[in-house]
Amino acid sequence: MTIDRIRTEGEMEYRFTHPDDFRDHVRDRKGRSPVPKLVTEKEAVAAFVSDGDYIVYDFSSLTRGPQSLIREVIRQRKKELWIGAEFTLHESPLLVGAGCASRIDVGFLGYGNYIGQAVCDGRVKAYEWTNGGLALRILAGARGVPFLPTRDMLGSDNMKVSAAKTITDPYTGDPVCLVPALNPDVAFLHVHQADVFGNARIFGTNLFALEAALASFRVIVSAEEIVETDEFRKDPMRTTLPYFLVDAVVHAPFGAYPGAMPARYEIDLEHVDRLNAIRTDERMGRYLEENIYSVADHDEFLDRRVGAKRMRELRRRATIIEGYR
Amino acid sequence: MRTIEFTDTEFMIAQGARLIEDGKTIFVGWGIPQVVAMLAQKLYVPNVTQLFEFGAIGPQSVLPFVRGTMGGPQNTYRSLQWLDMNWAFSYSATGYMDYGMLGALQVDPYGNINSTHLGGTFASPMRRFAGSGGGNQVASHCWKTIIVIKHEGRRFVPKVDFLTSPGYLDGPGAREKAGLPRGTGPHRVVTSKALFGFDGETRKMTLLSVLRGISVEEVVKDMAFRPLLAPEIGEIPPPTDDELRVLREEIDPDRFIIRGEKMSATA
Numbered sequence: 001m002t003i004d005r006i007r008t009e010g011e012m013e014y015r016f017t018h019p020d021d022f023r024d025h026v027r028d029r030k031g032r033s034p035v036p037k038l039v040t041e042k043e044a045v046a047a048f049v050s051d052g053d054y055i056v057y058d059f060s061s062l063t064r065g066p067q068s069l070i071r072e073v074i075r076q077r078k079k080e081l082w083i084g085a086e087f088t089l090h091e092s093p094l095l096v097g098a099g100c101a102s103r104i105d106v107g108f109l110g111y112g113n114y115i116g117q118a119v120c121d122g123r124v125k126a127y128e129w130t131n132g133g134l135a136l137r138i139l140a141g142a143r144g145v146p147f148l149p150t151r152d153m154l155g156s157d158n159m160k161v162s163a164a165k166t167i168t169d170p171y172t173g174d175p176v177c178l179v180p181a182l183n184p185d186v187a188f189l190h191v192h193q194a195d196v197f198g199n200a201r202i203f204g205t206n207l208f209a210l211e212a213a214l215a216s217f218r219v220i221v222s223a224e225e226i227v228e229t230d231e232f233r234k235d236p237m238r239t240t241l242p243y244f245l246v247d248a249v250v251h252a253p254f255g256a257y258p259g260a261m262p263a264r265y266e267i268d269l270e271h272v273d274r275l276n277a278i279r280t281d282e283r284m285g286r287y288l289e290e291n292i293y294s295v296a297d298h299d300e301f302l303d304r305r306v307g308a309k310r311m312r313e314l315r316r317r318a319t320i321i322e323g324y325r
Numbered sequence: 326m327r328t329i330e331f332t333d334t335e336f337m338i339a340q341g342a343r344l345i346e347d348g349k350t351i352f353v354g355w356g357i358p359q360v361v362a363m364l365a366q367k368l369y370v371p372n373v374t375q376l377f378e379f380g381a382i383g384p385q386s387v388l389p390f391v392r393g394t395m396g397g398p399q400n401t402y403r404s405l406q407w408l409d410m411n412w413a414f415s416y417s418a419t420g421y422m423d424y425g426m427l428g429a430l431q432v433d434p435y436g437n438i439n440s441t442h443l444g445g446t447f448a449s450p451m452r453r454f455a456g457s458g459g460g461n462q463v464a465s466h467c468w469k470t471i472i473v474i475k476h477e478g479r480r481f482v483p484k485v486d487f488l489t490s491p492g493y494l495d496g497p498g499a500r501e502k503a504g505l506p507r508g509t510g511p512h513r514v515v516t517s518k519a520l521f522g523f524d525g526e527t528r529k530m531t532l533l534s535v536l537r538g539i540s541v542e543e544v545v546k547d548m549a550f551r552p553l554l555a556p557e558i559g560e561i562p563p564p565t566d567d568e569l570r571v572l573r574e575e576i577d578p579d580r581f582i583i584r585g586e587k588m589s590a591t592a
Contacts, residue, residue, distance in 0.1 A: 175504030
């Protein structure tokens with residue numbers, strides 16, 4: 001491609017890895033041997049998340065989000081994280097409010113005034129890739145190519161405040177948008193079932209679970225339920241991730257709380273309303289203290305802050321099981 | 326002559342629901358568009374196929390509406406197919422989505438949508454909002470985009486503060502010149518007082534019809550640009566008893582979504 005084919009270029013910084021550098025990482029650092037990888041949230045985050053990392057997650061704050069892992073990142077007071085944020089209603093405000101995240105690729109910047117104000121105050125930088133653009137970047141990372149073309153974002157202001165480029169398509173001669181591959185440092189995926197080696201199953205829709213696992217340097221799976229490997233071999237159409245993509249498996253019942261896990265438990269709307277009502281640093285501080293810093297881990301959080309009675313009630317409300325198994 | 330009482334939000338949702346065609350596909354955005362599609366599917370268009378950006382194809386959402394979320398079991402109930410985002414946008418990018426339906430913070434005469442920030446600059450905005458989500462893809466790919474927006478003058482501006490999702494950009498031919506798919510663009514703007522289309526030649530927003538009992542002047546007076554006027558301005562009946570019953574009793578019994586400014590009109 002000659003440089004004169006480039007028509008417009010976005011001005012913002014962006015995370016990028018040469019596909020060969022990612023392949024080298026996969027060759028040298030990703031294990032192919034099926035070894036047990038079951039660890040706690042604390043161990044997984046300590047071992048696989050570093051200050052400055054780029055993190056992506058799936059699916060949304062209210063449905064199958066990796067909330068126990070997000071809380072552990074906050075508990076371990078990670079710094080300068082860059083997050084790829086699609087259906088991020090609560091993760092962005094919590095990670096920014098706790099001083100963990102300083103850059104966000106948007107996506108959809110939720111939720112409400114707290115995170116909006118943080119952007120206005122310059123406490124966090126936001127770059128606009130759009131949901132489709134970010135998903136495509138991760139797909140490019142997963143396909144081992146440096147970029148992918150798309151026929152959206154074109155003509156919009158998102159082109160300027162990302163690092164997307166418009167080029168002349170060598171096949172049609174028309175303008176086309178290119179987005180660079182994204183290879184995140186870490187992907188968090190909360191799943192219905194996993195075995196100890198990392199084979200994993202999601203029931204229901206997702207954003208880019210397989211793409212994110214393929215594209216990321218390190219992959220942490222948290223699972224509602226740990227099952228035998230034979231379960232995957234009996235029904236391979238239902239496998240979302242094969243074990244060799246995964247670096248750590250955490251057994252995390254109610255790992256998506258206060259969001260829902262489809263067919264397992266419903267959203268805790270009261271808790272979600274408390275999150276949505278956070279407008280000030282003082283309220284944010286109180287929430288973080290009560291729900292994250294003051295408890296040692298996810299088990300203690302469930303035990304002392306949620307309670308068995310509440311969990312039973314949320315399980316009882318998950319009446320739609322058709323389509324999930 | 327009977328007087329119907331309703332909220333501006335209820336009217337907006339009801340008139341939006343009447344626009345959806347049966348036997349077509351519609352890419353539904355988060356929030357109010359979900360409710361519009363629910364009402365339409367319940368009352369008017371049983372054979373419409375909805376699509377959500379995370380890959381729910383043909384969902385038949387359970388009522389009442391579960392606010393805030395889109396991806397849960399209620400909203401994706403009895404879909405034809407469950408996939409993911411890259412596949413969802415493949416259906417729109419290849420031309421299978423007849424309609425897209427989106428909310429907006431601001432809209433301009435060419436139907437360009439802002440959902441990113443108000444005032445200031447991008448780097449230092451006065452107020453910051455969610456941004457595109459999948460709205461940019463919906464507005465770029467779908468054949469006809471329907472914008473659903475509260476009729477507040479400050480939302481109708483000569484130029485959007487940030488162009489999040491493309492309308493006709495700066496006029497005729499601009500979408501094609503930018504490389505967007507041929508023959509696509511905004512189709513209707515559904516508000517809490519009126520209905521707009523877009524002029525075939527100039528691509529400018531054109532007032533088509535107004536809620537029964539409201540004058541054209543009332544509709545356009547607080548808009549920050551003057552829309553074109555259709556040769557004959559139609560009259561839109563207020564929400565029907567059926568529309569209000571389904572909205573109030575079945576879709577949103579807690580009135581989280583449908584509350585708003587009180588209005589009335591003759592049935």
